[in-house]
Amino acid sequence: DQQVKQNSPSLSVQEGRISILNCDYTNSMFDYFLWYKKYPAEGPTFLISISSIKDKNEDGRFTVFLNKSAKHLSLHIVPSQPGDSAVYFCAARRAGNEKLTFGTGTRLTIIP
């Protein structure tokens, strides 16, 4: 079941620069997308979400972009900080359904 894919298992970015994490999905029934951040030995922490009726949502240093025609979303973090080093999961939900389908995650490392 590869309905949500994160093709980059890892990403390294210099502190202060922009981090861009990508996510692709195949199920056109998904109508809500979320990004979670996960530190080792902890549960996923909600970061930001976007509804399919929007193409951008911003919250502080975090911005999520959605391209429905390409079935692609991305998370931008700017400026990147050392505390942003974690695994980032993209997740998606179908309309009328509470289940989240997760991607495989991207490990982000911020280099001081």
Added chain:
Amino acid sequence: EPEVTQTPSHQVTQMGQEVILRCVPISNHLYFYWYRQILGQKVEFLVSFYNNEISEKSEIFDDQFSVERPDGSNFTLKIRSTKLEDSAMYFCASSRPPNTEAFFGQGTRLTVV
């Protein structure tokens, strides 16, 4: 800030034994979930629970698994006869519509030996 809490943080059990994983969801949330993550793999949905009944379950959630909300605060996942392949991190989560984001606990690491 309210949070989802899970106990124990780590459980070691022998194959064939029953285990109960416990969760206290955020108090005003209405939907409750269990997810799991096998080492090195993605987070997978197991079951959702609403209004005192299962609202959806995955193929993984077979007859060995059950969930219960025994009182107003706890939410439990029971695995009746554990197998080696049940070894994973188990995450409890909760949410409150109309907000869609689920809030996760810190997880219980289940090791079946």
